[in-house]
Amino acid sequence: xxxAVQEAPFDLGAEANAFxxxxxxNGAIVTFTGVVRDLASGDLDVMEIEHYPGMTERALTxxxxxxxxxxxxxxxLIIHRHGRLAPGDRIMMVATASPHRKDAFEAAxxxxxxxxxxxxxxxxxxxxxxxxxxxxxxEDEDALNRW
Amino acid sequence: MDVLYFAWVRERIGxxxxxxxxxxxxxxxLVAELSAREDRYAAAFADLSALRVALDQELSDFDAPLxxxxxxxxxxxxxxx
Numbered sequence: 357x358x359x360a361v362q363e364a365p366f367d368l369g370a371e372a373n374a375f376x377x378x379x380x381x382n383g384a385i386v387t388f389t390g391v392v393r394d395l396a397s398g399d400l401d402v403m404e405i406e407h408y409p410g411m412t413e414r415a416l417t418x419x420x421x422x423x424x425x426x427x428x429x430x431x432x433l434i435i436h437r438h439g440r441l442a443p444g445d446r447i448m449m450v451a452t453a454s455p456h457r458k459d460a461f462e463a464a465x466x467x468x469x470x471x472x473x474x475x476x477x478x479x480x481x482x483x484x485x486x487x488x489x490x491x492x493x494x495e496d497e498d499a500l501n502r503w
Numbered sequence: 504m505d506v507l508y509f510a511w512v513r514e515r516i517g518x519x520x521x522x523x524x525x526x527x528x529x530x531x532x533l534v535a536e537l538s539a540r541e542d543r544y545a546a547a548f549a550d551l552s553a554l555r556v557a558l559d560q561e562l563s564d565f566d567a568p569l570x571x572x573x574x575x576x577x578x579x580x581x582x583x584x
Contacts (some may be wrong), residue, residue, distance in 0.1 A: 390584055406510055408576060411560035436583065448584060468584055474562070476576075477583035478510035489511050492580035 357424065357432045359416045361407065363439040368446060375433050375451045382430040382453035384460040388468060394443040399483040405438040405447065408476035412436070419470040423452070426466070427459040434467065436477065469499045504569070506537075508547070509578035512554065515547040530556050531565045533575065547577075555580055 360366075368389055376385045392403045420432045433451040441447060450467045454460040479490040506523045508516050527533035538545040548554070556563050557576040569575070 408507070408509055408557070408560070408578070411557055411576070414560050472584035473581055475583040476509065476557070476578065476581050478579065479582045480510070489579065490582045492582050496582075497580075 357417075357420050358434070359413060359420060360435045361409075361412050361416070362435070362437055365437070366435050366446065366449065368449060371433065371435065371449060372451065375431065375453065378453060379430045381455055384454050384457040385451065386457075386460040386464040387449060387451040388464050389449045390447045392441045392443050392445045392447055395481065395483065397483075399485070400443050400481055401484065402482040403441045403443070403445075403447075404480040404482060404487075405441065406478045406480070407436075407438045411476050415475045416471070419467060419474065422470070423463045423466050427452075427454065427463040428456065429454050429459060429463055432463070432467070434471070436471070436475070438477065466503055469496075469503065472496045473500065504572060505574045506533075507574065507576040509576065511579055512547050512577050516543050525569075527569055529565070529569060530558070530563065530567050530575065533569060534565065553579060 372387050394400045416434050420434055423429060423432055429452055431453040436448040450464055452460045452463045473492060473496045481488050481490060504523055505520060507520045513519050525533055525536055527536050534548050538548045551565055555578055556565060558567060558572045559574050
C-alpha cells in the first residue's frame, strides 16, 4: 500500500507500470485518474487545491486500509496532488490490485467515493472573473451510503 | 490548543492557525467563544451545517468534548478527488 500527497506532477504510465509489476497473484489491476476539468465556459485558469497536512495522509491511509479489509486486494495506491493546477493536469490517481476483477473495480470506486468527501482537500476555481471555492455536492455524500 | 482553519473558513477569519487558551467543554462551546470575539469569527461560524470539525486530525462533531484535545480544525465539506 502506498499513499502519496504531493505538489509535484506524477507520471501515470510509470506509476501504473510499477504498481502492476508486483505480485503475480493479482490477475486484475484497476487504475482511475482524475483530471482538472475546464469550466463549461472554458474560462478556468487555475484549480487551487488546499489540504490539511497530517490529517490528509491519515485519512487516505484509513480509506485504503478499509478497502483492503473489505475486498480481496493485493495492493492499493493513492496519489493526490495539491497546489496550483491547470485544466488538463492530472489531480490524482488510485490503483487497486486483486486476484479478481470485481474486487479491483469495486474497491477503486469505494476509494474514490470516500476520497471525495472524507479526505481533507478543498478545490478553488480561479478564472479571470475571480476565485470561487467548489461546493461539495449532496450526491457525493449520498454516494457513501451504498457502501 | 491549536485551532486551524481551512479553505473559505481560513479566508473569512483571516488566518490559518492560532493558539487558543480556553476552558470550553465542547466544540460547540469553543465555537460560541470564538464567535463572540469578533464579527469575522461570527461570520465564519454563522451556519454550522456548512462546516466540519476535526479533533486531533479525526473528523468529529460539534457536540464532542474537548478534554485532552490538542488540535481543532474547522473547514467546509471536503472536495477531494
